[in-house]
Amino acid sequence: xxxxxxxxxxxxxxxxxxxxxxxxxxxxxxxxxxxxxxxxxxxxxxxxxxxxxxxxxxxxxxxxxxxxxxxxxxxxxxxxxxxxxxxxxxxxxxxxxxxxxxxxxxxxxxxxxxxxxxxxxxxxxxxxxxxxxxxxxxxxxxxxxxxxxxxxxxx
Numbered sequence: 001x002x003x004x005x006x007x008x009x010x011x012x013x014x015x016x017x018x019x020x021x022x023x024x025x026x027x028x029x030x031x032x033x034x035x036x037x038x039x040x041x042x043x044x045x046x047x048x049x050x051x052x053x054x055x056x057x058x059x060x061x062x063x064x065x066x067x068x069x070x071x072x073x074x075x076x077x078x079x080x081x082x083x084x085x086x087x088x089x090x091x092x093x094x095x096x097x098x099x100x101x102x103x104x105x106x107x108x109x110x111x112x113x114x115x116x117x118x119x120x121x122x123x124x125x126x127x128x129x130x131x132x133x134x135x136x137x138x139x140x141x142x143x144x145x146x147x148x149x150x151x152x153x154x155x
Contacts, residue, residue: 008043012047012049016057016124019101020101024100024101028097028120029059031091035118041065044064045064058120058121058122059120060117062111077095094120102126105120
């Protein structure tokens, strides 16, 4: 709320359910939106949406800010890579959480104009053998974005 006061934030959520660690998925979505708020000037339009498509949930966050500098675009998902202020962990956490849930993250050009568009795609069902339904195979630290261990399934 307070961070978004100087931005034009619009949300277009469709109800889409994915199996996973609720806190980690919440952190993923929050990091994407906070990243756009933090790295764009006041007045920037930020659009976040979710939708279900072909067995996947898709979360998209797009802004019409200045965009990510070309010299770091290929490294934005690495830990401690940053443009401006911040720790440089936000997008590394997003990638780690998406991958730990069998998903992907893409940095794309916005549909029109300047800015940044990040798209997360997560499977709506677990496909990996041996995983408990709704539980990620790895625990992801929301502080560092790194995998911190494996959960063992019981037989």
